Amino acid sequence: MAIAHVSAPDAPIAPEKKSKKFAYILLAPGLLWLLIFFAFPLINLAETSTKTPAPTFETGEFVQTFRFMNFLDAFVDNQEQFYRSFIYALLATLLALAIAYPLAYAMAFRAGAWKNFLLIMVIAPFFTSFLLRTLAWKQILGAEGPVVSTLQFIGLMSPDGTITATAFSVIMGLTYNFLPFMTLPIYASLDRIDYRLLEASGDLYANGATTFRRVTLPLSMPGVVAGTLLTFIPASGDYINAQLLGNPDNYMIGNVINSRFFRVVDYPTAASLSFLLMATILIVVVIYIRRAGTDELV
Amino acid sequence: MSEPKKVQGDLVLSHITKSFADFTAVDDLSLTIPKGSFFALLGPSGCGKTTTLRMIAGLEEPTSGKISIGDTDITYTKPYDRPVNTVFQSYALFPHLTIFENVAFGLRRRGIKDVDAAVEKVLGLVELAHLKNRKPGQLSGGQQQRIALARAVVNRPALLLLDEPLGALDLKLRRQMQIELKWIQTEVGITFVHVTHDQEEAMTMADTVAVMNNGKIEQLGSPADLYESPKTVFVANFLGQSNFIDGVVESTDGSNVVANIQGTRITFPKSRKNASGSALKVGIRPEKFRLHDPGDNTHGNVLAGGKITDISFTGVSTQYLVEMPWKQELVVFEQNDGGAPDLVKGDPVTLSWEPQFTFALDGASK
Secondary structure, eight states, X not given: OHHHHHHTTTTTHHHHHHHHHHHHHHHHHHHHHHIIIIXXXXXXXXXXXXXXXXXXXXXXXXXXXOOTHHHHHHHHHTHHHHHHHHHHHHHHHHHHHHHHHHHHHIIIIIOGGGHHHHHHHHHGGGGSOHHHHHHHHHHHHSTTSHHHHHHHHTTSSOTTOXXXXXHHHHHHXXXXXXXXXHHHHHHHHHHTSOHHHHHHHHHTTOOHHHHIIXXXXXXXXXXXXXXXXXXXXXXXXXXXXXXXXXXXXXOOHHHHHHHHHHTSOOHHHHXXXXXXXXXXXXXXXXXXXXXXXXXXXX | OOOOOOXXXXXXXXXXXXXXXXXXXXXEEEEEEOTTOEEXXXXXXXXXXXXXXXXXXXXXXXXXXXXXXXXXXXXXXXXGGSSEEEEOTTOOOOTTSOHHHHHHHHHHHTTOSOHHHHHHHHHHHTTOGGGTTSOGGGSOHHHHHHHHXXXXXXXXXSEEEEESTTTTSOHHHHHHHHHHHHHHHHHHOOEEEEEESOHHHHHHHOSEEEEEETTEEEEEEOHHHHHHSOSSXXXXXXXXXXXXXXXXXXXXXXXXXXXXXXXXXXXXXXXXXXXXXXXXXXXXXGGGOEEEOTTSOOOXXXXXXXXXXXXXEOSSEEEEEXXXXXXXXXEEEEESSSOSOOOOTTOEEEEEEOGGGOEEEETTOO
């Protein structure tokens, strides 16, 4: 007892100091990584975005003129693709939510022994590359593919009809590719719900539908918010699905940035568009999180 | 929104059986719980008491049998259509709702008007009105327990079920809540059915206690009745401690039974015998024994030739282990009121007790 009293005064300070230092050590690799591979390129991109072509008009040569009108020009010239990106991403997110929520619900509450098997099935697509899977869909939905020929055979589709090169196939591709990102967070938050809360709700006169609306759904909101963000953000910047499953009429802002960088070699426009996309997503996400109010959930 | 029917009356379980894949949790159980009583189902874990409670709540369906309140059969009624509310063992408060909304949950589902007044009143009853805007995660265990109770009581159910409601609280808080629960039950006049493995908790609160073991009711009665006149060895040992000495009936002398236990003749009133054959297990509670120095004047039944083998001081009383000549160790509690002789380990002692405290069970009882 006496020993404990003697050492008591400085005891609470020392571990705190030590743990703070330890926290910085743990953070260091991540911070360093972000600095090199995120902060530097971002500054570089910002610098590029206000450049104009060099007086020599040599391809790929630009000089810094701080021309902020680059942003407006980039937006005005590519409005259509801009809006389309967010509409497609929104539709894909809603579609993915409609598919993922029941799936995650079944996995969390009804699957029993099948739970792990279903989880593996959800993750399995990650075992092959994103690009390959999208190419596979191009084959499946293509003009000579099984879907189109079957639909044409039974007369549900005209002989010159297509599925690829439509908005439908692009949105379908986005939905398919980001479905696991929607399913897993929702599953995780549903799986965490204490089953006794649902029993308590039933005990307090709520039938199945009311229990879902008043207890299950609110408690799964963190998963829904995470899932929708993990789907919406990458989907709005995606260009692979539009390129492989769409035609130029379905191109999204990602396709424009891609072609500005690699085909036209117009770095300032590409950089401006990248910043506009980032800023828009940031604003949308902040508003969304505020509205969803998940920070109140314990 | 479903409005449970206005159901009133005694809760009657008739021939309830609940079998799971590989075992029978509740075995042909029949029970009547009078309206307005505080009833405890007491038993060790796995005895079927929680399963019984869940069947009354509607969270499990009995394999066979019938459950009714008054004249209304509720055996297969959905939980949300029953006039029954539960205080769950883990409290099961909704973490995303405030304390106020937790308590209002049942009222809102039934579309009851003036939710505010009802919630305020019940929060006043559990003395937590000032916490109504908090979330459950910000409350202590004892406070959460009271909110769980308030959330159930506010609905004025015909029946309130309590599943080990005090299990997670520390001893001091548990004692306090026992008294409060009993007070609230008297205040609201709802039938309380309380499931617990804590014999002290059951005895403190309940009017009637049913001791369960292996899916059956071993004995049912008032706490004093169960304690003073246990009908099985299980009940005698589950409620407090007991000493059992094997014996045989020698004769019946008027209203008394004369029995021989390990060579000593004792008597006790006929009413204290709950055995058909002549082989007996004679039970004496540790606190009924008196300790004497050999040769002292004694009264009642006497067992001589004991030797103290262990002494432990427990505060209000001292526990002695006394080895008898037939090598059985008996437990004796003596109040620390100066009445018992000063004894140390190894001292020879004589035991005595009043005949009416004897309870004689069948020699084969377990």
